Amino acid sequence: MSVTAKDRDILARTLWGEARGESLSGQIAVAWTIRNRVNDGKDNSWWGEGYAGVCQKPYQFSCWNRNDPNYAYLTGARSIPFREFAQAQIAADQVMSGKVPDPTGGATHYYATTMPEPPNWVKGAKETLKLGRHVFFKDVP
Template sequence: MKRLRMLIFLCVLVAGAMAAGAPAHAEAVLKYGSSGDYVWDLQYRLKTLSLFDQEMTGYFGSHTRQAVVKFQRKYGLQADGVVGPATWKALRRHSLNKSEMDIMARIIYGEARGEPYKGQVAVGAVVMNRIRSGQFPDTIRGVVFQPGAFTAVDDGQYWLTPNATAYKAALDAVRGWDPTYGALYYFNPKTATSKWIWSRQQTVTIGNHIFAR
């Protein structure tokens, strides 16, 4: 019985160590002929970047490979048409998948639905800037749900159903429109009382928000 308990205990330890050592992102290496959910995810990301204009099929064919090569060249990667760790990392920094796009639209709608369209894109741009900055979590989920980061998350407005305008603003932000000039923060000057936020370098005012680095 003692030996059995020890064996079970060792198995649990090994399983725990394997889980702890697993990478946070473990996407499959994709190349011509690959198929499945990861390819569908890849095609969605490439489509949001206007690099893939075909129907999303979940099959890695010649059109997908061409789109991958365009992406790799754009971001200074080895343009081999193979989606390995380096290409996945760049894709996560510069694009969103379907569920992530929903998160982006929700945070834009919750934070800025009363703002002019440019102001809604600006909120999305701040999210993308944070993902890429190295100063914040490197995923949209991590950025949006970082404690205290967004009022809409704290007060529940994040869970409102976003409209088509919010999705359009999300897409424009992901595709690179940044009307904030690289801002990482924004605030409403009528309600902001934090001395720290007022001390940040301001970049632009859009609607009711001041954007800052």
């Protein structure tokens, strides 16, 4: 699959919106979760097609919801701080190019531990990693 400049930009913006307070390793883990959705091997995937399609599909990543406080930054209405966005771009580049292994063990889901309670989909899913303020899962029913 070819990766476009738009894919890189949308993935980096998603990483900033979802995990800007995380280390580079934490952002790489979130990026791998997105890559695992992109590469799920199914035609016309439910997740969406390509990085931009997966990231911006409604209700997959809350930072792209119009009522989310991050949305104005992701759409360019407000400026993302340079250093924070640069780290997200590094994470995006490393994951899209395959320069770093998947620390999540194939996760397709995660949630932030700052949520009041875990989402319902964790029941029956296999936890693969806890890193920073995120918990990662695969085999989500």
